[in-house]
Every structure is written in C-alpha cells, then in structure tokens.
Amino acid sequence: MSMINNAHPGSSLVLLNLIDRVLLRKNKLVSRTELLEVLRPELLPKLSPKKKKDDEVDEVDDSDGTAMRRFEWNLDFWLKEGLWLQDDAGMISVSSGATQRNLPERVLELIIDNAKSQTDQEILDEKNTEPFFRAMTCLLVQQSYTFMGGETVLPGKNGSAQKAVNRWLPGERSLNLSNELPTFLQYGDFLGFLEPFGSGYIVDPTRAIEPYLKVVFASESKLSLNIFIERLAEKLPLLDGGRFRRLLEPMMEELGWSPREVHQVSPSLSHALVRLESAFRLRLDQASDDNSSMQLQLPEGKHRFVSEVVYLSEVNA
Known part of the structure; x- marks a missing residue:
C-alpha cells in the first residue's frame, strides 16, 4: 500500500509528527497501550476523508472510529519501516539522536x-514507498518546475501536478489525482525536495541535500564536483547519477524527455548547489586548468562552470 495514498497506512504527516513528538517528549520506552491512551480518539485530528468538489479532502468527525484506526495503521507502518524501535515486550522508543527538528x-x-535491498523491478513496480521515489525522481529530472523553468507544480483537478508526474509514469505507475498526488506533494515538501511557491511548489532539493553534506565530504574539505555528485547520489539516489535516476531516465527518454549533456548538472541540483553556496554551506570554484569542470544550469539560459566544491564548516555557515 502506497505511503502517499491518503487512504493507506503511513500517509498521514499529521500522525507521523504527532507520534514522534509524543515519543520524544516521553524520552523513555512507551507501551502501545500508553500511546493509545495519550492519543485517544477525542484528542486526534479529524482525519476521516470525505470527498468535496475538485477532489479536495475535508475533515469530518470520528464517530465511526476512523481516527483511531488511522492512528494504529500509521503507527504500525512506521514501526515496520523501522522509524521507531519496538522491543520484544512491545515497548516503543525513538532512535538515538532523534529530535523533532531532524524527523524529515x-x-x-x-x-x-x-x-x-530491493531489486530494480521492485523499485519500478512496488507500491509502498516506491511511488514517492518514482514520482519525485521524475520531477527532479525536469527543468520546467525549477526556478529557471518558471512553472510551478500546482495541485488540484486543473493543476499541473498530474501532467508533471504522470506524463512520465503511465499506467499503474501513475499517481491518482485525488488520493495520491496531494499527499505526494506534501511529502515532497516535508522531505525537502519541494518548496512552496505561490499556490503550488517549486522543485528544489536543497533541504534534502543539506544534512548529507558532512558525510559526503567525510574528513575532506574539498572535492571535485564529479566526486561530490557521485557521493551525493549514493546517499540520495533520486539525484543526478543515482540509482533511481538510472532506472527512470531511460524510460522518460522513450516518452520524449531529452537528457542533458554529460557535463551538465541538472537544473534542480544546480539550483540547490547555488543556494547552498548563498547560505555559506559550500563554495563552488572553477580551476582555470581543469578540463573536468561541469556546467551548472542557471535562470535565463545562463550557466556557470564549476570544478571543485569546498565544504564550509557549520561554524562559518
């Protein structure tokens, strides 16, 4: 069942944040019974879906117990995924180092x-967390919905989200307009791949990338841009050169997408790197004698050649 289908377990960001916050505040092992008592139905958000015009979702009362069932479904989904720990006695806790801020x-x-651990075919066809990966990878590949592309990903029946995603994911891989696309966009924002812009979203993976900078550089302070992108793709396979990109880009090309040149960084990653430089997290350099430099894509058809990436310490950030 898809994480981004609002009728399925794992889809509620409200409950995800709520359960995690309770576990953090308890700061101890918590029994399932205690969680159910703390988050009993009358305290839960009214989450029973009811269709309205234009495929919006309204909140209605919980007289049929839907909120409690959704709470248990979401709890069990994320326990199975491993977000929270559960011992043999059924006691639940957060992992070491967990904070409310680092939940995404x-x-x-x-x-x-x-x-x-999944096969390529499972990544392409399964319906647990895979629909999010497939749809977000397709968005990250496209220029249209970045700042330089000028378009926004708009939700709703007449919005651009369905075209932006399902144009490249036909058949059973496409996302449902009412149950999946809205939740997909919410998860994209939550996980740091989308930024709210006007009434929609702009594709911008800056927030998703930033927590990985330290581990990508390891003990080094400077990397060639090629190596930086390779290491980043190992951590975030939705980005340039990553596993999900290698699986989906050939399929998109068959449907009419034009791949970038080998030396070009994708528009979405280009924007994120420039934004991280503006925030003093990175410095992007161009060595005059470096033939391996790559081209960042910038607004208004401009570009910039970069060969090295310097990691600026958090003290100086």
Whole structure:
C-alpha cells in the first residue's frame, strides 16, 4: 500500500509528527497501550476523508472510529519501516539522536536505506514507498518546475501536478489525482525536495541535500564536483547519477524527455548547489586548468562552470 495514498497506512504527516513528538517528549520506552491512551480518539485530528468538489479532502468527525484506526495503521507502518524501535515486550522508543527538528531527515534516510535491498523491478513496480521515489525522481529530472523553468507544480483537478508526474509514469505507475498526488506533494515538501511557491511548489532539493553534506565530504574539505555528485547520489539516489535516476531516465527518454549533456548538472541540483553556496554551506570554484569542470544550469539560459566544491564548516555557515 502506497505511503502517499491518503487512504493507506503511513500517509498521514499529521500522525507521523504527532507520534514522534509524543515519543520524544516521553524520552523513555512507551507501551502501545500508553500511546493509545495519550492519543485517544477525542484528542486526534479529524482525519476521516470525505470527498468535496475538485477532489479536495475535508475533515469530518470520528464517530465511526476512523481516527483511531488511522492512528494504529500509521503507527504500525512506521514501526515496520523501522522509524521507531519496538522491543520484544512491545515497548516503543525513538532512535538515538532523534529530535523533532531532524524527523524529515530521519524519515528520508530510513526509506532510502530500506530501498537498497530491493531489486530494480521492485523499485519500478512496488507500491509502498516506491511511488514517492518514482514520482519525485521524475520531477527532479525536469527543468520546467525549477526556478529557471518558471512553472510551478500546482495541485488540484486543473493543476499541473498530474501532467508533471504522470506524463512520465503511465499506467499503474501513475499517481491518482485525488488520493495520491496531494499527499505526494506534501511529502515532497516535508522531505525537502519541494518548496512552496505561490499556490503550488517549486522543485528544489536543497533541504534534502543539506544534512548529507558532512558525510559526503567525510574528513575532506574539498572535492571535485564529479566526486561530490557521485557521493551525493549514493546517499540520495533520486539525484543526478543515482540509482533511481538510472532506472527512470531511460524510460522518460522513450516518452520524449531529452537528457542533458554529460557535463551538465541538472537544473534542480544546480539550483540547490547555488543556494547552498548563498547560505555559506559550500563554495563552488572553477580551476582555470581543469578540463573536468561541469556546467551548472542557471535562470535565463545562463550557466556557470564549476570544478571543485569546498565544504564550509557549520561554524562559518
């Protein structure tokens, strides 16, 4: 069942944040019974879906117990994925180093790690967390919905989200307009791949990338841009050169997508790198005698050649 289908377990960002916050505040092993008592139905958000005009979702009362069932479904989904720990006695806790602030980072790292054991065909066809990976990878590939492309990903019946995603994911891989696309966009924002812009979203993976900078550089302070992108793709396979990109880009090309040149960085990653430089997290350099430099894509058809990436310490950030 798809994580991004709002009728399925794992889809509620409200409950994900709520359960995690309770576990963090308890700061101890918590029984399932205690969690159910703390988050009993009358305290839960009204999450029972009811279709309205234009495929929007309204909140209605919980007289049929839907909120409690959704709570248990979401709890069990993320326990199975491994976000929270559960011992043999059924006591639940958060992992070491967990904070309320790093929940998006923890969730993203978890679902990517869980996907590493899957076959390529499972990545392409399964319906757990895979629909998010497929749809977000397709968005990250395209220029249209970045700042330089000028278009926004708009939700709703007449929005651009369906075209932006399903144009490249036909058949059973496409996302449902009412149950999946809205939740997909919410997860894209939550996990740091999309930024709210006007009434929609712009594709911008800056927030998803930033937590990985330290581990990508390891003990080094400077990397060639090629090596930086390779290491980043190992951590975030939705980005340039990553496993998900290698699986989906050939399929998109068959459907009419034009691949970038080998020396070109994708528009979405280009924007993220420039934004990280503006935030003093990175410095992008061009060595005059370096033939291996790559081209960042910038607004208004401009570009910039970069050969080295310097990691600026958090003290100086």
